[in-house]
Amino acid sequence: MINCARREDCCGCGACASGCPHGAIRMVADGMGFRYPVVDAALCTDCGLCEKLCAFRQRAGGSGEVQAEAIRFPELLDGSQSGGLSCALMRKAVGEGYIVYGAALDDDLVVRHRRVEKEADVEPLRLSKYVQSDMDGIPAAVLKDLKAGKKVLFTGTPCQCAGVGRLCAPYREQLLLADIVCHGVPAPAVWKGYLEHEAGIEGEKPSGALFRDPSLGWHAHRERLIFPHRPSKVQDHYTFLFYRHLMLRPSCSVCPYASVHRPSDVTMADCWGVEKALPGFADDNKGCSLLMVSTPRGHAFTRDFPVSCERKPVDLVKVLQRNMVRPTRASRYAKSFENAYLRKGFAYVYRHYGPSSLNYKLEQWVWSVKKRFRK
Numbered sequence: 001m002i003n004c005a006r007r008e009d010c011c012g013c014g015a016c017a018s019g020c021p022h023g024a025i026r027m028v029a030d031g032m033g034f035r036y037p038v039v040d041a042a043l044c045t046d047c048g049l050c051e052k053l054c055a056f057r058q059r060a061g062g063s064g065e066v067q068a069e070a071i072r073f074p075e076l077l078d079g080s081q082s083g084g085l086s087c088a089l090m091r092k093a094v095g096e097g098y099i100v101y102g103a104a105l106d107d108d109l110v111v112r113h114r115r116v117e118k119e120a121d122v123e124p125l126r127l128s129k130y131v132q133s134d135m136d137g138i139p140a141a142v143l144k145d146l147k148a149g150k151k152v153l154f155t156g157t158p159c160q161c162a163g164v165g166r167l168c169a170p171y172r173e174q175l176l177l178a179d180i181v182c183h184g185v186p187a188p189a190v191w192k193g194y195l196e197h198e199a200g201i202e203g204e205k206p207s208g209a210l211f212r213d214p215s216l217g218w219h220a221h222r223e224r225l226i227f228p229h230r231p232s233k234v235q236d237h238y239t240f241l242f243y244r245h246l247m248l249r250p251s252c253s254v255c256p257y258a259s260v261h262r263p264s265d266v267t268m269a270d271c272w273g274v275e276k277a278l279p280g281f282a283d284d285n286k287g288c289s290l291l292m293v294s295t296p297r298g299h300a301f302t303r304d305f306p307v308s309c310e311r312k313p314v315d316l317v318k319v320l321q322r323n324m325v326r327p328t329r330a331s332r333y334a335k336s337f338e339n340a341y342l343r344k345g346f347a348y349v350y351r352h353y354g355p356s357s358l359n360y361k362l363e364q365w366v367w368s369v370k371k372r373f374r375k
Protein backbone atom coordinates (compact mmCIF):
# COMPACT_ATOMS: atom_id res chain seq x y z
CA MET A 1 0.00 0.00 0.00
CA ILE A 2 1.41 3.39 -0.97
CA ASN A 3 2.53 5.33 2.07
CA CYS A 4 3.38 9.02 2.01
CA ALA A 5 4.44 9.51 5.60
CA ARG A 6 7.41 11.50 4.24
CA ARG A 7 6.09 14.22 1.96
CA GLU A 8 9.31 14.24 -0.09
CA ASP A 9 8.47 10.70 -1.30
CA CYS A 10 5.54 11.77 -3.47
CA CYS A 11 5.62 14.05 -6.52
CA GLY A 12 1.82 14.03 -6.90
CA CYS A 13 1.70 12.63 -10.46
CA GLY A 14 -1.34 10.51 -9.58
CA ALA A 15 -0.20 7.37 -11.46
CA CYS A 16 -0.92 5.24 -8.36
CA ALA A 17 -4.50 6.53 -8.08
CA SER A 18 -5.14 6.11 -11.82
CA GLY A 19 -3.68 2.60 -11.85
CA CYS A 20 -5.39 1.16 -8.78
CA PRO A 21 -7.73 -1.57 -10.10
CA HIS A 22 -9.94 -1.27 -6.99
CA GLY A 23 -10.38 2.52 -7.06
CA ALA A 24 -8.93 2.59 -3.54
CA ILE A 25 -6.71 5.68 -3.97
CA ARG A 26 -7.79 9.33 -4.13
CA MET A 27 -5.44 12.28 -4.56
CA VAL A 28 -6.20 14.77 -1.77
CA ALA A 29 -4.73 18.26 -1.47
CA ASP A 30 -2.90 19.36 1.69
CA GLY A 31 -3.08 22.95 3.01
CA MET A 32 -0.56 24.13 0.39
CA GLY A 33 -2.66 22.59 -2.40
CA PHE A 34 -0.20 19.75 -3.11
CA ARG A 35 -1.98 16.45 -3.78
CA TYR A 36 -1.06 13.19 -2.05
CA PRO A 37 -2.56 9.71 -2.37
CA VAL A 38 -4.99 8.66 0.35
CA VAL A 39 -5.82 4.95 0.46
CA ASP A 40 -9.26 3.66 1.44
CA ALA A 41 -8.26 0.64 3.54
CA ALA A 42 -11.69 -0.95 3.06
CA LEU A 43 -11.14 -1.15 -0.72
CA CYS A 44 -7.40 -1.86 -0.74
CA THR A 45 -6.34 -5.51 -1.22
CA ASP A 46 -2.67 -4.75 -0.62
CA CYS A 47 -1.78 -6.02 -4.10
CA GLY A 48 1.26 -3.68 -4.20
CA LEU A 49 0.54 -2.36 -7.73
CA CYS A 50 0.54 1.27 -6.53
CA GLU A 51 4.11 0.88 -5.27
CA LYS A 52 5.23 -0.68 -8.55
CA LEU A 53 3.64 2.22 -10.45
CA CYS A 54 5.53 4.82 -8.44
CA ALA A 55 8.28 5.90 -10.84
CA PHE A 56 9.37 8.65 -8.44
CA ARG A 57 10.39 6.30 -5.62
CA GLN A 58 12.15 3.98 -8.03
CA ARG A 59 13.93 7.05 -9.35
CA ALA A 60 13.36 5.78 -12.90
CA GLY A 61 15.16 8.04 -15.39
CA GLY A 62 16.53 7.56 -18.90
CA SER A 63 19.93 6.35 -19.96
CA GLY A 64 20.32 6.98 -23.70
CA GLU A 65 22.86 9.33 -25.27
CA VAL A 66 21.53 12.88 -25.23
CA GLN A 67 21.69 15.10 -28.30
CA ALA A 68 21.18 18.82 -27.80
CA GLU A 69 20.15 21.58 -30.19
CA ALA A 70 19.39 25.26 -29.82
CA ILE A 71 16.11 25.75 -31.66
CA ARG A 72 13.58 28.48 -32.23
CA PHE A 73 10.48 29.11 -34.25
CA PRO A 74 10.31 32.79 -35.34
CA GLU A 75 6.53 32.67 -35.94
CA LEU A 76 5.87 31.28 -32.46
CA LEU A 77 8.17 33.45 -30.36
CA ASP A 78 5.51 35.99 -29.34
CA GLY A 79 3.26 33.65 -27.39
CA SER A 80 5.98 31.33 -26.06
CA GLN A 81 8.17 31.30 -23.00
CA SER A 82 11.41 30.47 -24.72
CA GLY A 83 11.79 29.50 -28.38
CA GLY A 84 8.33 28.07 -29.07
CA LEU A 85 9.46 24.44 -29.05
CA SER A 86 6.54 23.23 -26.98
CA CYS A 87 3.98 24.86 -29.28
CA ALA A 88 5.71 23.44 -32.37
CA LEU A 89 5.68 19.93 -30.87
CA MET A 90 2.02 20.19 -29.85
CA ARG A 91 0.88 21.59 -33.23
CA LYS A 92 2.82 18.94 -35.12
CA ALA A 93 1.31 16.24 -32.90
CA VAL A 94 -2.33 17.29 -33.41
CA GLY A 95 -1.61 17.65 -37.14
CA GLU A 96 -0.52 13.99 -37.15
CA GLY A 97 -3.58 12.79 -35.25
CA TYR A 98 -2.15 12.67 -31.72
CA ILE A 99 -4.14 13.58 -28.63
CA VAL A 100 -2.15 16.22 -26.71
CA TYR A 101 -2.03 16.76 -22.95
CA GLY A 102 -0.56 19.85 -21.28
CA ALA A 103 -1.03 22.42 -18.51
CA ALA A 104 -3.53 25.29 -18.91
CA LEU A 105 -5.17 27.92 -16.71
CA ASP A 106 -8.90 27.30 -16.23
CA ASP A 107 -11.53 30.06 -15.84
CA ASP A 108 -10.67 30.40 -12.12
CA LEU A 109 -6.95 30.64 -12.98
CA VAL A 110 -6.28 27.22 -11.48
CA VAL A 111 -3.56 25.34 -13.38
CA ARG A 112 -4.79 21.95 -14.58
CA HIS A 113 -3.65 19.48 -17.18
CA ARG A 114 -6.13 19.07 -20.03
CA ARG A 115 -6.63 16.97 -23.14
CA VAL A 116 -6.82 18.56 -26.59
CA GLU A 117 -7.44 17.19 -30.07
CA LYS A 118 -7.58 20.31 -32.28
CA GLU A 119 -4.89 22.83 -33.17
CA ALA A 120 -7.06 25.74 -31.98
CA ASP A 121 -7.20 24.19 -28.50
CA VAL A 122 -3.40 24.04 -28.18
CA GLU A 123 -3.24 27.79 -27.47
CA PRO A 124 -4.10 27.66 -23.70
CA LEU A 125 -1.39 25.04 -23.17
CA ARG A 126 1.29 27.50 -24.24
CA LEU A 127 3.45 29.45 -21.76
CA SER A 128 4.83 28.31 -18.41
CA LYS A 129 2.55 28.33 -15.41
CA TYR A 130 4.79 28.43 -12.37
CA VAL A 131 2.60 26.39 -10.07
CA GLN A 132 2.04 22.64 -9.77
CA SER A 133 -0.68 21.63 -12.21
CA ASP A 134 -3.63 19.52 -11.10
CA MET A 135 -3.32 16.09 -12.75
CA ASP A 136 -6.54 14.66 -11.31
CA GLY A 137 -7.70 11.81 -13.60
CA ILE A 138 -5.14 12.67 -16.28
CA PRO A 139 -2.92 9.54 -16.18
CA ALA A 140 -6.09 7.41 -16.42
CA ALA A 141 -7.32 9.50 -19.38
CA VAL A 142 -3.99 9.04 -21.20
CA LEU A 143 -4.17 5.28 -20.60
CA LYS A 144 -7.74 5.18 -21.92
CA ASP A 145 -6.70 6.98 -25.13
CA LEU A 146 -3.79 4.60 -25.64
CA LYS A 147 -5.95 1.54 -25.04
CA ALA A 148 -8.35 2.89 -27.67
CA GLY A 149 -5.43 2.80 -30.15
CA LYS A 150 -4.78 6.57 -30.19
CA LYS A 151 -1.36 8.22 -30.28
CA VAL A 152 -0.68 10.63 -27.41
CA LEU A 153 1.77 13.49 -26.77
CA PHE A 154 2.00 14.19 -23.04
CA THR A 155 3.82 17.38 -21.94
CA GLY A 156 4.63 18.28 -18.35
CA THR A 157 7.24 18.23 -15.62
CA PRO A 158 9.66 15.27 -15.65
CA CYS A 159 7.96 13.67 -12.62
CA GLN A 160 4.56 13.89 -14.35
CA CYS A 161 6.05 12.37 -17.53
CA ALA A 162 7.73 9.60 -15.52
CA GLY A 163 4.44 8.74 -13.77
CA VAL A 164 2.44 8.69 -17.00
CA GLY A 165 5.20 6.69 -18.73
CA ARG A 166 5.24 4.08 -15.97
CA LEU A 167 1.44 3.69 -15.92
CA CYS A 168 1.29 3.45 -19.71
CA ALA A 169 4.40 1.26 -20.17
CA PRO A 170 2.60 -1.46 -22.23
CA TYR A 171 1.56 1.23 -24.78
CA ARG A 172 4.85 3.16 -24.88
CA GLU A 173 5.10 2.85 -28.70
CA GLN A 174 2.03 5.10 -29.06
CA LEU A 175 3.11 7.58 -26.38
CA LEU A 176 5.49 10.51 -26.84
CA LEU A 177 6.66 12.13 -23.61
CA ALA A 178 7.99 15.72 -23.64
CA ASP A 179 9.17 17.18 -20.34
CA ILE A 180 10.42 20.61 -19.30
CA VAL A 181 13.59 21.25 -17.35
CA CYS A 182 12.06 22.19 -14.03
CA HIS A 183 13.22 24.46 -11.22
CA GLY A 184 10.54 23.02 -8.91
CA VAL A 185 6.78 23.47 -8.72
CA PRO A 186 5.25 26.09 -6.36
CA ALA A 187 2.23 25.53 -4.14
CA PRO A 188 -1.22 25.94 -5.75
CA ALA A 189 -2.57 27.38 -2.48
CA VAL A 190 -0.07 30.26 -2.51
CA TRP A 191 -0.98 31.09 -6.13
CA LYS A 192 -4.67 31.11 -5.14
CA GLY A 193 -3.92 33.24 -2.07
CA TYR A 194 -1.96 35.71 -4.20
CA LEU A 195 -4.85 36.11 -6.67
CA GLU A 196 -7.31 36.68 -3.79
CA HIS A 197 -4.95 39.21 -2.23
CA GLU A 198 -4.74 41.12 -5.51
CA ALA A 199 -8.51 40.91 -5.98
CA GLY A 200 -8.87 42.55 -2.54
CA ILE A 201 -6.57 45.43 -3.56
CA GLU A 202 -8.12 46.01 -6.99
CA GLY A 203 -11.73 45.37 -6.09
CA GLU A 204 -12.14 42.70 -8.78
CA LYS A 205 -10.75 39.24 -9.48
CA PRO A 206 -7.99 38.88 -12.09
CA SER A 207 -9.40 37.34 -15.26
CA GLY A 208 -6.05 36.24 -16.69
CA ALA A 209 -2.41 35.88 -15.75
CA LEU A 210 0.98 35.52 -17.40
CA PHE A 211 3.50 34.03 -15.00
CA ARG A 212 6.44 35.32 -17.01
CA ASP A 213 5.21 37.92 -19.45
CA PRO A 214 7.03 37.28 -22.77
CA SER A 215 6.37 40.86 -23.98
CA LEU A 216 8.93 42.08 -21.39
CA GLY A 217 11.73 40.14 -23.11
CA TRP A 218 13.07 36.62 -22.73
CA HIS A 219 15.39 37.37 -19.81
CA ALA A 220 12.75 39.20 -17.76
CA HIS A 221 10.73 37.24 -15.21
CA ARG A 222 7.78 39.19 -13.85
CA GLU A 223 4.13 38.22 -13.66
CA ARG A 224 1.29 40.13 -15.33
CA LEU A 225 -2.19 40.04 -13.85
CA ILE A 226 -5.06 40.95 -16.18
CA PHE A 227 -8.27 42.49 -14.81
CA PRO A 228 -11.62 42.77 -16.60
CA HIS A 229 -12.14 46.52 -16.00
CA ARG A 230 -8.78 47.84 -14.82
CA PRO A 231 -5.34 48.12 -16.39
CA SER A 232 -3.20 45.01 -16.11
CA LYS A 233 -0.51 44.93 -13.45
CA VAL A 234 3.13 43.85 -13.87
CA GLN A 235 5.05 42.99 -10.71
CA ASP A 236 7.19 40.23 -9.24
CA HIS A 237 5.66 39.44 -5.82
CA TYR A 238 4.82 35.82 -6.62
CA THR A 239 7.96 35.37 -8.73
CA PHE A 240 10.11 36.66 -5.88
CA LEU A 241 8.77 34.01 -3.47
CA PHE A 242 9.20 31.33 -6.17
CA TYR A 243 12.89 32.14 -6.62
CA ARG A 244 13.46 32.18 -2.86
CA HIS A 245 12.45 28.46 -2.91
CA LEU A 246 9.98 29.00 -0.08
CA MET A 247 6.95 27.29 -1.57
CA LEU A 248 8.15 24.39 -3.71
CA ARG A 249 6.72 20.90 -3.38
CA PRO A 250 8.82 19.01 -0.80
CA SER A 251 9.67 16.28 -3.36
CA CYS A 252 11.33 18.91 -5.62
CA SER A 253 14.34 19.09 -3.30
CA VAL A 254 15.05 15.37 -3.88
CA CYS A 255 14.01 15.28 -7.55
CA PRO A 256 15.73 12.35 -9.31
CA TYR A 257 15.14 13.93 -12.72
CA ALA A 258 17.39 16.96 -12.16
CA SER A 259 19.84 15.44 -14.62
CA VAL A 260 20.45 15.33 -18.36
CA HIS A 261 19.15 11.74 -18.33
CA ARG A 262 15.41 12.18 -18.44
CA PRO A 263 12.39 9.90 -18.22
CA SER A 264 11.04 11.35 -21.51
CA ASP A 265 11.65 11.17 -25.26
CA VAL A 266 12.11 14.91 -25.64
CA THR A 267 13.14 17.60 -23.14
CA MET A 268 12.44 21.33 -23.50
CA ALA A 269 14.21 24.17 -21.71
CA ASP A 270 15.25 27.76 -22.07
CA CYS A 271 18.57 27.70 -23.89
CA TRP A 272 20.26 29.98 -21.34
CA GLY A 273 23.82 30.79 -22.41
CA VAL A 274 23.11 30.44 -26.15
CA GLU A 275 24.69 33.86 -26.81
CA LYS A 276 28.07 32.52 -25.70
CA ALA A 277 27.66 28.93 -26.89
CA LEU A 278 26.57 29.94 -30.41
CA PRO A 279 27.53 33.60 -31.01
CA GLY A 280 25.14 35.32 -33.44
CA PHE A 281 22.36 32.75 -32.95
CA ALA A 282 19.25 34.04 -31.17
CA ASP A 283 20.98 36.99 -29.52
CA ASP A 284 17.92 39.30 -29.71
CA ASN A 285 16.36 38.58 -26.25
CA LYS A 286 13.29 37.12 -27.99
CA GLY A 287 13.83 33.57 -26.78
CA CYS A 288 15.52 30.33 -27.71
CA SER A 289 14.67 26.78 -26.70
CA LEU A 290 16.99 23.96 -25.84
CA LEU A 291 15.89 20.64 -27.34
CA MET A 292 17.32 17.50 -25.79
CA VAL A 293 16.51 14.14 -27.33
CA SER A 294 17.56 10.73 -26.09
CA THR A 295 15.27 8.10 -27.66
CA PRO A 296 14.74 6.96 -31.28
CA ARG A 297 11.05 7.98 -30.93
CA GLY A 298 12.12 11.48 -29.89
CA HIS A 299 14.59 11.73 -32.80
CA ALA A 300 12.02 10.62 -35.37
CA PHE A 301 9.41 13.10 -34.12
CA THR A 302 11.71 16.15 -33.94
CA ARG A 303 13.47 15.57 -37.28
CA ASP A 304 11.25 18.19 -38.94
CA PHE A 305 8.44 20.57 -38.07
CA PRO A 306 5.58 22.02 -40.13
CA VAL A 307 6.56 25.59 -39.06
CA SER A 308 9.81 27.28 -40.10
CA CYS A 309 12.58 26.96 -37.55
CA GLU A 310 16.18 27.88 -36.90
CA ARG A 311 18.22 25.10 -35.26
CA LYS A 312 21.85 24.31 -34.50
CA PRO A 313 23.55 21.52 -32.55
CA VAL A 314 24.91 22.89 -29.30
CA ASP A 315 27.47 21.59 -26.81
CA LEU A 316 25.30 20.63 -23.81
CA VAL A 317 28.07 21.50 -21.38
CA LYS A 318 27.93 25.12 -22.53
CA VAL A 319 24.20 25.49 -21.89
CA LEU A 320 23.91 23.26 -18.84
CA GLN A 321 21.65 24.62 -16.10
CA ARG A 322 21.74 23.87 -12.39
CA ASN A 323 18.48 21.89 -12.58
CA MET A 324 20.03 19.55 -15.14
CA VAL A 325 22.65 18.62 -12.55
CA ARG A 326 20.93 18.74 -9.16
CA PRO A 327 17.56 19.59 -7.64
CA THR A 328 16.72 23.00 -6.22
CA ARG A 329 17.42 23.07 -2.49
CA ALA A 330 14.47 24.36 -0.46
CA SER A 331 15.02 27.54 1.54
CA ARG A 332 15.87 27.10 5.21
CA TYR A 333 12.73 29.19 5.81
CA ALA A 334 10.41 26.93 3.78
CA LYS A 335 8.82 25.25 6.80
CA SER A 336 8.24 28.49 8.70
CA PHE A 337 6.91 30.07 5.48
CA GLU A 338 4.39 27.24 5.14
CA ASN A 339 3.25 27.54 8.75
CA ALA A 340 2.91 31.29 8.43
CA TYR A 341 1.03 31.01 5.13
CA LEU A 342 -1.45 28.50 6.54
CA ARG A 343 -2.16 30.67 9.58
CA LYS A 344 -1.96 34.18 8.17
CA GLY A 345 -2.21 34.16 4.36
CA PHE A 346 -0.48 35.87 1.47
CA ALA A 347 -0.18 39.49 2.66
CA TYR A 348 1.55 38.34 5.84
CA VAL A 349 4.08 36.05 4.15
CA TYR A 350 4.90 38.64 1.51
CA ARG A 351 5.65 41.15 4.27
CA HIS A 352 7.70 38.65 6.29
CA TYR A 353 9.51 36.78 3.49
CA GLY A 354 9.42 39.31 0.63
CA PRO A 355 12.19 41.69 -0.49
CA SER A 356 11.86 44.01 2.54
CA SER A 357 11.80 41.25 5.14
CA LEU A 358 14.48 40.89 7.77
CA ASN A 359 15.20 37.24 6.95
CA TYR A 360 15.76 38.08 3.27
CA LYS A 361 18.12 40.93 4.15
CA LEU A 362 19.98 38.61 6.53
CA GLU A 363 20.23 35.92 3.82
CA GLN A 364 21.62 38.49 1.38
CA TRP A 365 24.15 39.66 3.93
CA VAL A 366 25.35 36.09 4.68
CA TRP A 367 25.59 35.44 0.95
CA SER A 368 27.68 38.59 0.34
CA VAL A 369 30.05 37.70 3.21
CA LYS A 370 30.49 34.15 1.86
CA LYS A 371 31.18 35.56 -1.59
CA ARG A 372 33.84 37.90 -0.22
CA PHE A 373 35.59 35.01 1.58
CA ARG A 374 35.48 32.82 -1.52
CA LYS A 375 37.47 35.42 -3.53
Ligand SMILES: Cc1cc2nc3c(=O)[nH]c(=O)nc-3n(C[C@H](O)[C@H](O)[C@H](O)COP(=O)(O)OP(=O)(O)OC[C@H]3O[C@@H](n4cnc5c(N)ncnc54)[C@H](O)[C@@H]3O)c2cc1C
Pocket residue numbers: 079080081082083084085086087101102103104111125126127128129130131132133155156157180181182183184185186268269270271289321323
Ligand atom coordinates in the same frame (compact mmCIF):
# COMPACT_ATOMS: atom_id res chain seq x y z
C1 LIG B 1 7.32 25.21 -12.77
C2 LIG B 1 8.23 25.38 -13.96
C3 LIG B 1 9.61 25.47 -13.76
C4 LIG B 1 10.47 25.62 -14.85
N1 LIG B 1 11.81 25.68 -14.64
C5 LIG B 1 12.65 25.79 -15.70
C6 LIG B 1 14.08 25.81 -15.52
O1 LIG B 1 14.59 25.73 -14.39
N2 LIG B 1 14.85 25.92 -16.62
C7 LIG B 1 14.31 26.00 -17.89
O2 LIG B 1 15.06 26.08 -18.86
N3 LIG B 1 12.99 25.96 -18.09
C8 LIG B 1 12.16 25.86 -17.04
N4 LIG B 1 10.79 25.80 -17.25
C9 LIG B 1 10.28 25.64 -18.64
C10 LIG B 1 10.34 26.89 -19.46
O3 LIG B 1 9.81 27.96 -18.74
C11 LIG B 1 9.54 26.72 -20.77
O4 LIG B 1 8.22 26.36 -20.49
C12 LIG B 1 10.10 25.66 -21.68
O5 LIG B 1 11.40 26.01 -22.05
C13 LIG B 1 9.22 25.52 -22.90
O6 LIG B 1 9.16 26.74 -23.49
P1 LIG B 1 8.47 26.90 -24.93
O7 LIG B 1 8.71 28.27 -25.46
O8 LIG B 1 8.86 25.76 -25.79
O9 LIG B 1 6.93 26.65 -24.67
P2 LIG B 1 5.86 27.26 -23.71
O10 LIG B 1 4.71 27.58 -24.54
O11 LIG B 1 6.40 28.30 -22.84
O12 LIG B 1 5.60 26.00 -22.76
C14 LIG B 1 4.39 25.42 -22.51
C15 LIG B 1 4.63 23.96 -22.16
O13 LIG B 1 4.96 23.82 -20.80
C16 LIG B 1 4.02 22.95 -20.16
N5 LIG B 1 3.73 23.53 -18.85
C17 LIG B 1 3.45 24.82 -18.57
N6 LIG B 1 3.20 24.97 -17.26
C18 LIG B 1 3.31 23.76 -16.69
C19 LIG B 1 3.14 23.27 -15.37
N7 LIG B 1 2.82 24.06 -14.35
N8 LIG B 1 3.32 21.95 -15.16
C20 LIG B 1 3.63 21.12 -16.18
N9 LIG B 1 3.81 21.53 -17.45
C21 LIG B 1 3.65 22.83 -17.70
C22 LIG B 1 2.78 22.94 -21.05
O14 LIG B 1 2.11 21.72 -20.93
C23 LIG B 1 3.37 23.15 -22.43
O15 LIG B 1 3.74 21.95 -23.03
C24 LIG B 1 9.92 25.69 -16.18
C25 LIG B 1 8.54 25.62 -16.36
C26 LIG B 1 7.69 25.46 -15.27
C27 LIG B 1 6.21 25.37 -15.50
